[in-house]
Amino acid sequence: MPQQQWSAKRERQYEHIKAGLEERGTRESVAEEIAARTVNKERARHGESKTASRSSIEDVSSGHRGGKRSHSGPGGRTYEQLYNEAKARGLRGRSKMNKQELQQALAR
Structure with missing residues (x-):
């Protein structure tokens, strides 16, 4: 579920990621969590959030990584x-x- 502080762009990004995951057979609850985490990480990378972890800022962007580190x-x-x-x-x-x-x- 989109957060109150998200911009319209971030809400669209969330819906796009969630829809893509659901099309690939991911359960809705899991798709929502992954989409929210991805959007929040992008917000942190772009200075749109109050706090950010070091890995959010210094790690490879979610778009570039694209599943390269999906636990395997x-x-x-x-x-x-x-x-x-x-x-x-x-x-x-x-x-x-x-x-x-x-x-x-x-x-x-």
């Missing part, structure tokens, strides 16, 4: 993405883990 394939998720997920899950010892160790710990 060469490299998979970045170290920073894995670390942030470990932090959100409250995983102990994450600061001393490398990328492979984080992947294994999160897979458990």
Whole structure:
């Protein structure tokens, strides 16, 4: 569901992403979440939001990335993405883990 602070452009972007995901068979609730996250990341990259994570600003743009890191394939998720997920899950010892160790710990 589009946010109140989104511009008309961001609302169109949200609907476009959501519709594309639904056409590919993604459940509506998941499509809404992915679309909202993508739009919010673009807002952060363009200075339209009050706060932004470092990965939102410094990472490759969502449009350019286009599924290159969709949890599989060469490299998979970045170290920073894995670390942030470990932090959100409250995983102990994450600061001393490398990328492979984080992947294994999160897979458990």
